[in-house]
Amino acid sequence: MRESGSPPCQPRPETQLSRLGRPAAHPGPVNMPLHRASTIVFDTVAELEAAKAARFDKGTMFYGRFGTPDVFAFEGAIATLSGGVGTVAVPSGLAACVLPLVAFLKPGDHVLVTDSVYEPARTSLQAFIARSGVEVSYFDPRAGAQIAGQMRANTRLVYLESPGSLTFEVQDLPAIAAVARDKGVLTMCDNTWASPLYLKPLSLGVDLVVEAATKYVVGHSDAMIGTVTAADAAHHRLLRQAANWLGYRISPDDVYLAQRGLRTLxxxxxxxxxxxxxxxxxxxxxxxxxxxxxxxxxxxxxxxxxxxxxxxxxxxxxxxxxxxxxxxxxxxxxxxxxxxxxxxxxxxxxxxxxxxxxxxxxxxxxxxxxxxxxxxxxxxxxxxxxxxxxxxxxxxxxxxx
Structure with missing residues (x-):
């Protein structure tokens, strides 16, 4: 039996939102301070080299582009809410949609995309991803397990969005994820409409979840930020690497606004x-x-x-x-x-x-x-x-x- 006065073993989301990503040290501020940084300095060559070797690990301070304590705290909060092993924060929702495509697709691969996909993401797929030699095709968002008929030998990724943000088809995520997993194909889902509070695609078998935190997380139409959360540690590391090669970097002011938005989500x-x-x-x-x-x-x-x-x-x-x-x-x-x-x-x-x-x-x-x-x-x-x-x-x- 839990001792009287002790916190619940599994706090509800509303309680998590008031606690996640806050500074651990006490006494101290209740909100995570902003960290404006490019260069990170070290006392010894060994420390610098160790940080470089671990620069894609969560929480490693190496250079401002790889993250600072406020960024790490925000990413950790989103990962916990989403049920993932790690999150990568990027400059916008569209950047979040594109990041897994860059991280996991190569020339000759095939990606299956829901026909209800966010229109700017469709444009990025056609104008950028397809140009790099990736085959892009679209499927009925209500296909469910029937998506198996559109899988090819070179299919690497299935792009989901549930519901679509114009026509609001809800996809059968568990059925599609099961088909993809049987064929060794990754799945990603845009979860911006529901947020991590109302839908957890990773718990339904999806591998990667993307969100435009610009919207509900920030909540006040005054900052742009995107997130990509992985269920697998190896996938999370590949996402962090791809974000670095793309030069993604988020503003500490935007991170602060997103963290503050979480409290009232x-x-x-x-x-x-x-x-x-x-x-x-x-x-x-x-x-x-x-x-x-x-x-x-x-x-x-x-x-x-x-x-x-x-x-x-x-x-x-x-x-x-x-x-x-x-x-x-x-x-x-x-x-x-x-x-x-x-x-x-x-x-x-x-x-x-x-x-x-x-x-x-x-x-x-x-x-x-x-x-x-x-x-x-x-x-x-x-x-x-x-x-x-x-x-x-x-x-x-x-x-x-």
Whole structure:
């Protein structure tokens, strides 16, 4: 029996968020200080040479690009939350998406990519990775175990994203990971939508998980940072090496903001989740809306997978309006609390008109109206609903006029 007053053996995520990555020494500051450093100095040649030999090991101070105590603390916090052996922090979410491709692919290899992949990552795959002699092909995000039929002898990596950040297909991660592992193929998953609190792809058999910490981890739209977390120590070391050869280096100020964002991640995510689900359910009943794409809604085709694998949902979802782009523009520009802009994960609500059709090769976007992506921020849910209602009324007037 645990002694009275002692901490729980396995703290819940909310408790972990208040403790991970903090300085160990006491007395001392509750927050990890910033470390602005390029050159690291040593007292002896032997110390310098030992640091150089261990420069890819976690926690080794060698040169600023390889990391400083604040970076190591942040990486350790993300690794713990994700259930991995180690994390590499990089300058942006896109950098995190690209890093495993550089680390594990070589000319002649083949990578299978979900057709719902983050569009800038698709562009990087076509404009950069394919140019280096890597074969890139795309698969239906709902393929599940049927992805085995698209595996080739030279397939090295399967790139997943669940759900997709425009059309919100939830992938059967355990089924795909099992097929890939049987064939000796690595899997990576973009987990930005759910964060490590609501989905843990590594626990489902995925090898690598990437996130745009720019979004929910930072949480305030004022810093850019990405993370790649590995389930295997050898993979983590290869990622650290590739990050160095690419010259990746993150700002100590951005690391500080990301660490601070972690402290409130759980309470913010719960608010985003509840507000988005409330708005999504309400929008399903509006005549101007053809359908709502939110995995937490029972009407979503992948709702059962979401219930099985996720413990919560994001503030990001989409609606297909029963109108043209001109009508959707009227709707979006009528909104006062939803600003037009890319990204998400901050405290502010956002709206974005989008057309997935031009970024599909393995599947076809079957929308008949106009897809509008919505992000529910931290504003009051009733105020956001009223704003959306006003926008829909403007759309109705446009349609009837």
């Amino acid at each position: 759980a309470v913010r995510l719960e608010r985003h989740y509840r507000t988005s689900l409330d708005l999504a359910a309400w929008l399903e009943g509006r005549p101007e809306v053809r359908r709502v794409l939110h995995p937490a809604l029972p009407s979503h085709p992948d709702h059962a997978l979401w219930r099985r694998d996720f413990s919560g949902a994001s503030g990001l979802f989409a609606v297909e309006l029963d109108t043209s782009k001109a009508g959707a523009t009227i709707f979006a520009e009528a909104l006062q609390l939803f600003s037009q802009g890319f990204s998400w994960g901050g405290y502010e609500s956002l709206v974005l008109l989008t057309d997935p059709a031009h970024a599909r090769t393995a599947t076809r976007w079957d929308g008949q109206g106009t897809l509008v992506r919505l992000y529910a921020g931290l504003e009051d849910a009733e105020d956001l609903r009223a704003d959306l209602q006003a926008g829909l009324e403007r759309l109705k007037a446009f349609t009837n006029g």
